[in-house]
Amino acid sequence: MNSETPLHDYLVISRGHWDKDKSKEQIDTAITEFYDWLNRHIEAGRMRPGSRLSTDRATVSKAGVTTDGPFGEAKEVVGGYWFVSAASLSEAADLLSHSPTLPCGLHYEVRPLDPELCTASDITNETPPA
Numbered sequence: 001m002n003s004e005t006p007l008h009d010y011l012v013i014s015r016g017h018w019d020k021d022k023s024k025e026q027i028d029t030a031i032t033e034f035y036d037w038l039n040r041h042i043e044a045g046r047m048r049p050g051s052r053l054s055t056d057r058a059t060v061s062k063a064g065v066t067t068d069g070p071f072g073e074a075k076e077v078v079g080g081y082w083f084v085s086a087a088s089l090s091e092a093a094d095l096l097s098h099s100p101t102l103p104c105g106l107h108y109e110v111r112p113l114d115p116e117l118c119t120a121s122d123i124t125n126e127t128p129p130a
Contacts, residue, residue, distance in 0.1 A: 005087040009113045019105035033100035050082030
């Protein structure tokens with residue numbers, strides 16, 4: 001990482017399930033190695049902590065209805081999130097490619113944070129397809 005290159009913030013979303021063919025010991029080792037790896041990057045200023053997500057959840061709709069379940073089985077479970085600071089999306093993805101949990105079935109979605117406030121005339125993730 002070039003210290004003169006401006007850094008951008010990226011949200012990392014941890015997704016997936018542990019591989020069924022991995023033992024509890026293999027997964028525990030990957031988790032321990034992951035937290036060591038993550039903490040080294042936090043100390044170096046390349047990452048910021050996030051959090052694991054609880055299994056409890058609720059949804060809120062435009063009708064003002066809040067639902068606390070039951071929910072359909074999710075193919076792609078979101079297990080947690082944290083943040084990466086990198087010069088580019090490619091650099092952030094490369095940094096994440098070394099995570100010890102990848103060989104055990106998890107994968108990551110990396111998204112740039114958009115510091116701009118949204119307006120109705122902007123094309124955003126929330127804009128319906130044409």
